[in-house]
Every structure is written in C-alpha cells, then in structure tokens.
Amino acid sequence: MIKKALLAGCILWAVVAQGQELDCTVAVNATQIQTNDRTIFPDMKKAIEQFMNTRKWTNDTYKNYERIACNILITITKMNSPTSFAASVQVQSARPVYNSNYSSLVFNFADRDWEFEYVESQPLEYNDNTFTNNLTSMLAVYAYLIIGIDYDTFSEMGGTPFFQQARQAVNNAQQSNRPGWDAMGSNRNRYWIVENLNNPQMNDLRKAVYAYHRLALDIFDKDPDKSREIILKGLKDIKKVRDVNPTAVLLTSFFDAKGKELVNIFSSGNLPVRREAYDVIQTLDPSSTRADYAKIIQN
Template sequence: MIKKVLLAGCILWAVVAQGQELACTVSINATGAQSNDRTVFADMKKAVEQFMNTRKWTNDTYKNYEKIACNILITITKMNSPTSFEASVQVQSARPVYNSNYPTLVFNFADRDWQFDYIESQPLEYNDNTFTNNLTSMLAMYAYVIIGIDYDTFSEMGGTPFFQQARQVVNNAQQSNREGWNSLGSNRNRYWIVENFNNPQMNDLRKAYYAYHRLALDIFHKDPDKSREVILKGLKDIKKVRDINPTAVLLVSFLDAKNKELVNIFSSGNLPVRREAYDIIKTLDPSGTIYDKIIQN
C-alpha cells in the first residue's frame, strides 16, 4: 500500500497505541440519558474503541504512523432499558497532507438512526458473514467506509473492495428491521451512504477524492495555483454527479468535510479560477454562506 507520512503533530486526534488499521477515538455524550449508573457509558466507550482499533479489517499491514485517524461521537438520546439505547452519531476521519503538519478531514457523516443493545462488560461480537447485533454491524460498516475512503484518496477508486464489504454488512443487517439499513425513509442514512460509494454514477466524485488529495493537496506546497486548478477540475466532475443525482448523500458528506477547506484554498490565487470555483460550489451547496469569502478579496 502507499505509505502515508505522518509528521509529528500532524493529526489533531488522539492516536491509539495498540491497533490495526484504525486509530479511532470514541466520545460518548450521555447527558440526555435517564440513568443513575454512568459507568455503563465509560465501559461502552472503552469497548467501542477496542472493537474499532484492535480488530484487523484488511489484509494489509499498517505501521503505527499509517493508521487512519478517526472520531466517533455517540450522543445517547434515549435509554429504553438499562441495555437498550437510541443515539445519534457523528463519524469523521482524516488523513495527513504530505510535507505539512496539516490533517485534512476526509469523511464527515451524521447518522441519526442508531438503535442498539449493549451489556456492560460483555465482549462485542461480530461476524462479516452474518448479522450478530446492531451495534457491531454499525461499527463494522463505518470501519470499512473509513478505510475505503482513505484508500480512495491515495489511489483512484482504491477503496472499492472495502465499500463492497460495507455493502455486505448493510445487506446482512437488513434482517434486523432496524432503522437506517434500508432505502426507506431518509436518504441520509447508512444504507444510502454505502449505496452511493458503490454506485457507478458516483465514480466521478470518488475519482475527485483522489485528485483532490493526492494530486492537489499533497503537492500544494510546491505549486498552489496548479493544485487549485486540479481541485477546480474535480469540482466540475462532482457537479456532473450532482446533475445526475442532486440529492445524493455522498455530495452532502463531501461538502460537510470540505466546505471550510475549500474556502481556505480558494480565498487566494488566480481570481478567474476562484470565481469559477465559487460558482460551482454554490451550485453544489446553494445555502452555504461561508463561500462568499472566496470572492471577497
């Protein structure tokens, strides 16, 4: 696999000492939970981190500095019983930019339909080939998505095997009849994020991830203007995806991860390039107000 240089201080996320592919930090906000026993949440945090970080998700060998930095913020919204929970979750991952101390946010997705059971001190069980429980299926799906998109940023369409594995997790979990695993209801659930990553209509967007990161950000220090032009071309390709499927959740996820970064990138440089980028970005995200900074200077 392509080696990823992680300079000291590059990632603003806690790196877990023991792990396989992921360096995942888990936070649990349980202020809304009606429970006098708070130890379950500390135990849950530890169990989820261990599950994400100690399981081997690929056949590749990762060195410590190659692990993928990611965050999972679980907000408990309801306790149906001492072992049954409802939650919303924010999943994020980042990767380093070559020759810099800058980590770029790659994936940013809010999942509002988590329902799961958790028994304190009981090991988390998971099997790739069958549905075991809703918690580990959700975690496994996001592990494969995080790894897949990281691979996409280092080689064009490199994450395909992992997105296919995430789709298998979704297919297995549909038998649970829990929210978020099927095409019904919201188009911003885990079914649709995995569907988008596996949908050929999204290939231009996935290829843009590679161009954006490997062919632009990683060489930005050498030639900022050329990097901006590469990113501009990627935005044009992403617009093609938007023209085909304007409600695709992958478009939302991309902009949620990149909106502030795009403003920083295009707030300087060649004005015609900046104006063209602004027009495309506003087409992709008409309600975004932060983009006005791109053309103010």
Template sequence: MKNSSLSIFILFLLGVSGYANAQELNCQVAVEAIQIESTERRVFDEMEVEFAKFLNDRKWADERFENNERINCGINITLESQPSLGNFQATVQVVSARPVFNSTYDAVMINYADRDFDFEYTESQPLDFQPTTFMSNITSILGFYAYMIIANDYDSFEKLGGQRYYEAAWQVVSNAQQSGYSGWDQFNSVRNRYWWAENSIDQVMEPMREAMYEYHIKGLDMMADNPEEGRTNILAALKKVQEVNRSKPRAIMVISFLDAKMDELVGIFSEGNMAERREVYNILKALEPAKTEQFGKILEN
C-alpha cells in the same frame, strides 16, 4: 492553505493517542450521556473503551499497516434516551482525516452525522462481528463505519482503491436489512447508511470517487510545492463532482463530500486567481445552495 475551525475540531476529537495492538484505525471514541438518567454511569465509560478496542484492535484490511500509517478517526456518540435497560437511542458524529504530503495539515475525509444510531448494550457485553452475518446493531454500525473510513482513505491514495472496502460496507448493510433497526433501508431516508453505501458501489458515482483521488493526490498533496497547480487540479476535480451531481442530484456522497470539505475549500480558494476563485464559488453554491454564504468567503479577499 489556511487551517479552519473544523480542522481544530477534528484535531480535538481525534487526539493523538493510539492503541498498542492497533491495526488500521487509530479511532478515539467519546460517549456523551448527560441526557441519560442512570446511577450506573460506569457502563458509559465501558462503552468508550470497548467500542474503541473493537475498532482499533480488529484487522479490517488485507494489507499490513505500519504504526504511522493508521487512519486517524473519531466517533462521538451522544446518547439521547434509554427506552429500556440496555437499549439506547443516540446520534453519532463520525470523522476521519488524512495527512497531506509535505505539510502538518490533516485533511478531513469524513464528517458525517448519523441520527439512526440506536443499539443495545449491557455491561460486559461481548462485541461479536462477522462480515457476512448480522450479529448485533452496535457491531454492525461500528463495522460499517470502519469499512467506510478505510475505503475513503484508500480512494484518496489510489484511483478507486477503496472498492473492496466499500463492497464490505455494502455487505454489512445487506446483512442488516431484516434487522428492523433504522438506518439500513432505502425507504425512510435518503441520507442514511443504506444510501451512502449504495452510492459508493454505484458505477454512476465512480467519477466522484476518481475526483477524490485527483483532489488529494494531484491537488492537496501538491499545495506545499506548487499551490497554483494544486488549486487548478482541485478545480478540475470539482468539475467532476459537478457532473456527477447532474447525473444523480443531491446524492449523499456529494453532500457528505461538501460537509467534510467546505472549510478546506474556502481556505484553499481564498487565495489565488480571482477568475478561478469565482468559478469554484459558482460550482459550490450550485452544489449546495444552503451554504452560499459560507462559500462567499472565497471572494472576499
């Protein structure tokens, strides 16, 4: 399998450092504030430290994680404006990765851009979070992504294994419905936290989640020992994704999958049987016509 430029970006973003008290997540947080005019720059450094502690030191899952089992992830926050003191308008890139069996390759699981990342934060502010209550927008957003990262990871190791964490993410969405912050409702966008969580618990999307298990366990995790069988199983998983897309066209879960896996899929299917490669190309360009040129690399060799 060929390493992609996205994989290099992921390794840069995620880093290898962890926290001594880490639970399930090994999350590196970066806050970019070059567009904010402020003499009090230390609050931005504090955000990085406190947001990372919030994600890494809190126990999100029921199971006990060993140090080497923590999920590598990254949250890159770009502060775009500060309408008032302590109030920030931002965007964020959320990334997570999963190790592939018998290799040094980390597969990107989530590569998601959130443009509704508005929040309030002041220096030394406590970050309070309750799974069943809206406490603040920043902790709700961070908690939402913690659950989604864990759910995606679990789904890749066990069929529908992330169910309870998707349900926890949906509870966070439900808690925030009346908050007035953007990104939590179904009306203003078809690509936001509401719809990602809704897709995750929608029974129509279950074959998509099953495909993620087959893609990783029967596909990627087999590539080192049997690349031909691994590619065949990944193609079978893509056919499930295609069927889901026919039932629910342009669902955010499908689009997010392609955002995370595009470079990986090009790398996997730039080798092997040409008939299989052509079939994969046709599936992918139908799923995401805007990326036809990138998927065309599958047929170049």
C-alpha cells in the same frame, strides 16, 4: 496557504498491536439520560474503541503512524432499558497531507438512526458473513467506509473492496428490521451512503476525491496554483454527479467534510480561477451556513 486544521476530538490512542488500520477515538455523550448507574457509558466508550482499533479490517499491514485518524461521537438520546439504547452519531476521519503538518477532513457523516443493545463488560463480536448484532454491524460499516475513503484518496477508486464489505454488512443487517439499513425513510442514512459509494454513477466524485488529495493537496506547498486548477476540475466532475443525482447523500457528505477547506484553498490565488470555483461550489453546495464561500471572491 491552507490553514492548519486538526480533526476535532481525535487524539493519540494507546499503542495497539502493529498492523491495525484505525486510530479511532470514541466519545459517548449521555447527558440527556437520567439513570443512577452511569458506569455503563465509560465502559461502552472503551469497548467500542477497542473494537474499532484492535480488530483487523484488511489484509494490509499498517505501521502505527499510518493508521487512520478518526472519531465517533455517540450522543445517547434514549435509554429504553438498562441494555437498550437509541443514539445519534457523528463519524469523522482525516488524512494527512504530504510534506505538511496539515490533516484534511475526508469523511464527515451524521447517522441519526442508531438503535442497539449493549451489556456492560460483554465482548463485542462481529462476523463479516452473518448478522451478529446491530451495534457491531453499524461499527463495521463505518470502519469499512473510513478505510475505503482513505484508500480512495491515495489511489483512484482504491476503496472499492472496502465499500463492497460495507455493503455486505448492510445486507446482512437488514434482517434486524432496525432503522437505517434500507432505502425507506431518509435518504441520508447509512444504507444510502453505502449505496452511493458502490454506485457507478458516483464514480466521477470518487475519482475527483483522489485527484483532490493525491494530485492537488499533496503538492500544494510546491505549486498551489496548479493544485487549485486540479481541484477546480474535480469540482466540475462532481457537478456531473449532481446533474444525475442532485439529492445524493455522498454530495452532502463531501461538502460537510470539505466546505471550510475549499474556502481556505480558494481564498487566495488566481482570481479568475477563484471566481470559477465559487460559481461551481455555489451550484454544488448553495448552503450559506456550512462555509462562508463569499471569502473566495473577496480581494
């Protein structure tokens, strides 16, 4: 059985107007910053939460229980002025599994290239068609990615229009000349995660994400062996993606989210299936620090 796991840090946020898509919890860690006036940090947290949770990101109507659980941990690494900041950020989102109390982590991404301005008590503004400022552009990208990935888990390739919105936000923000918005430098920045999700070469991975969640996890309680076989097939399809682009950041992000869960899924059941899954996972994600994959073939 899959062990119950809740998305760390995500708690219920105050009820907002019905229809909003995100239930986002924000944490701002400014322990590295030396300043006498620290009121800006709780104000920043509140403003970002309000921006993510009260803005309407799609044309769909969500009931409160349908909103997407996510969190954003912002670690301020530098304060260049009272209104200018640099930060590293972890973004996570989770998706409930049908007929269970289990929430599956579906997106787990570290963005170390945040540079932005924030003025205390000043409203955050964003326009899909033009660049307004770096902070709201970065937040918009992750809002669209979180929503798109959630849609991909419920319908095959369902997140496409939201990934296209994220790409538009990236394109608009390139005029800022800030890090993370183009192909230069690290291949693990926000430019590349958006590029991967819009790249047809990644379609096998996106389709595998749908099968993993909708066709496997959602029936796991009824037929765990069938679910494992579906997930194994999806892993083989993901290997096709790796064969084409072994350094794709989307592969890394997938296993950042799914490594521990895969151990739980394949730590019981049919041994030949587990051994085959172990071999494929070791090829796709040879890291020994992400998850204890050896548990898959024990017993």
